[in-house]
Amino acid sequence: MSSTVEDSGVDASGAPDGPDAPDLTDASPDTSDAQTPPAPGGxxxxxxxxxxxxxxxxxxxxxxxxxxxxxxxxxTPAAENRALTDTEATSQVTGDVSDTLGKVLSYTPQATDVTAQSARELLAGKAAKQYTALFGQVGKRAKEQQLTLTTQVVRAGVTRLTGTEARLLVFLDQTAQRKGKPAGVVAAQLSVTAELRGGNWLITDITAR
Missing domain, CATH: 1.20.5 (Single alpha-helices involved in coiled-coils or other helix-helix interfaces)
Structure with a gap:
């Protein structure tokens, strides 16, 4: 019942025998194009x-x-600008400057001395000198013409803030009224410099824009 290998048509290796049998001697993978790591030292x-x-x-x-x-x-100067990061200090300087401008730029014919006193307390440096030189004439005219001036800050923005100095752009409305005449409103824009002294921001320079 058993048959020999020759009768099955298969050689001893298990591969088909005959002219059409594939040549398995070249069946190893072709690595001629494969990248091999360079030899150490080469x-x-x-x-x-x-x-x-x-x-x-x-x-x-x-x-x-x-x-x-x-x-x-x-x-950079921008990184040193605390107006971009310190909201508490920014709010304080904005509040102090707005309050000061409201006081020193408002007066009545009967109380120009109150305005002058506020200026002495809240202004410093160049702003104090300019104000002193000008307000004498303004106060005199206010009494003669019975002129009342009320200043209200509409908007104030801090453009630069360091530890002790701030620069602001301020928009304000000024209402002027002579006795017996209708009031008139004028808008103004100021550049303001302030310095921190004794825990309060004092205005040191005011420039009309």
């Missing part, structure tokens, strides 16, 4: 090391550049 290995070193160097330089740019940003 030219290819040295080139790989150099390329890797350049990549690391570029990465380090790029990181250093980013750190340098970050350092520049942290030390």
């Amino acid at each position: 030219p290819g290995h040295r080139r790989a090391l150099i390329a890797g070193g350049l990549a690391v160097l570029l990465l380090v330089l790029g990181g250093g550049g980013m750190l340098f740019r970050a350092h520049q940003l942290r030390n």
Whole structure:
């Protein structure tokens, strides 16, 4: 009942016998085009090391550049401007300056001395000198013409704020009225510089825009 290998048409290796049988001796994978790692110490290995070193160097330089740019940003005037970050200080200087302008730019014929006193307490530096030089004439005219001036800050924005100095852009309305005549409203825009002294912001410069 048993049959020999020759009768089955299969050789001892288990492959089909005959002219159409595939040649299995060349069945190993072709690795002629595969990239093999360069041999240690060879030219290819040295080139790989150099390329890797350049990549690391570029990465380090790029990181250093980013750190340098970050350092520049942290030390630019914009980064030092607390008006962008310190809401509490910004609110204080805005409130102090608005209150001061309302007091020193408002007067009645009977109480110009009250306005002058407020100016002595709330103005300093160049603003105090300018105000003193001008208000003498303004106060005299207010009494003669029975003129009342009321100033109200409509909007005030801090454009720059450091530890002890602030710059603001202020929009205000001024209502002027002579006795027996209708009132007139005039809008004004000021650039204001203030300094922190004794816990309060004093106006040191006022410029009409």
